[in-house]
Amino acid sequence: MTRPLGIIMLDTAFERPVGDVGNAGSWPFPVLYRTVSGALPRDVVDGREGGLMAAFVDAGEALISQGARALLTSCGFLVLRQSHLAARLSRPLATSSLLQLPLIAAMLPTGRRIGVITYDAASLTPAHFLEAGVADPSALPPVAGLPRDGAFHGMIEKGEPYDHARLAAEVLEAVAGLLQREPTIGAILLECTNLPPFTGLIADRFGLPVFDVLTLGRWLHAGISGE
Structure with a gap:
């Protein structure tokens, strides 16, 4: 029997195409969803x-009662609550794709770094990276954020229509700018759970390995599938 992965969702209403954490078609195994009422993206x-x-703990336990053997969340910024939430839940929880940082860093050639693409660079602090397992302040990865006046922020926070071409261009521009600024980058990590469709x-464009919430979720599910 294939065991489901539970996903704790923020309180949102925007379109979620295949590739997004909130679309069940993004996953090659069963997933269960539970929304935390009032958990708005900007907050x-x-x-x-x-x-x-x-409320996050209640949502997680509700998913576990439905059969979920492990849990994800739908926002990478929840890594700030990783220790607190994981300690209170009765099954494993991975709050954020950022938890992959130490593993990716260990795999890269000498002199290569991870570049992080995030929803909001100004809000992603050293405290978030510390919770993700990056304990050395000198080892913080370079970060590029999506523009606050851009398509992603407009869709998620203002209810603007989903525009795949605009969103793709915005993401690719963020990656290009980061690579131009940091030419030693050897891998890309996407913090935002709405970025995996890209x-x-x-x-393909930059010839680098890319990690995101889907790579994290597949790894997590592989660990529970043999229970």
Whole structure:
């Protein structure tokens, strides 16, 4: 029997195509979803969701009661709550694709770094990286964020229509700018769970390995599938 992965969702209403964490078609195994009412993207990105921790735990336990053997979330910024939430849940939880940073770093050739593409660079702090397992401040990865006046922010925070071409261009521009600024980058990690629909485009355009919430979820599911 294939065991499901549970995904704790923020309270959103925008379109989620295949590749997005919130589309069941993105996964090659069963997934279960549970939304935390009132967990708005901007509040989570800015770290203002602390009062909802009990609701996140309740959502996770509800998924576990439905059969989920492990859990993900739908926002990489929730890595700030990784230790707190994982300690309170009865099954393993991975809050963010950023948890892959130490593993990716260990695999790269000498002199190569990981470049992080994030929803909001100004809000991604050393505290987030510390929770992800990057304990050395000198080892923080270079980061590029999506523009606050751009298509992604407009779609997620303002309800603007999903425009694949605009979104793709915005992501590719962010990656290109980061690589121009940091030519030693040897791998890309996508913090935002809405970016994996563009993983293939990034890999093809820049010839680098790309990691995201889907690579994390597949790895996590592989660990529970033999239970």
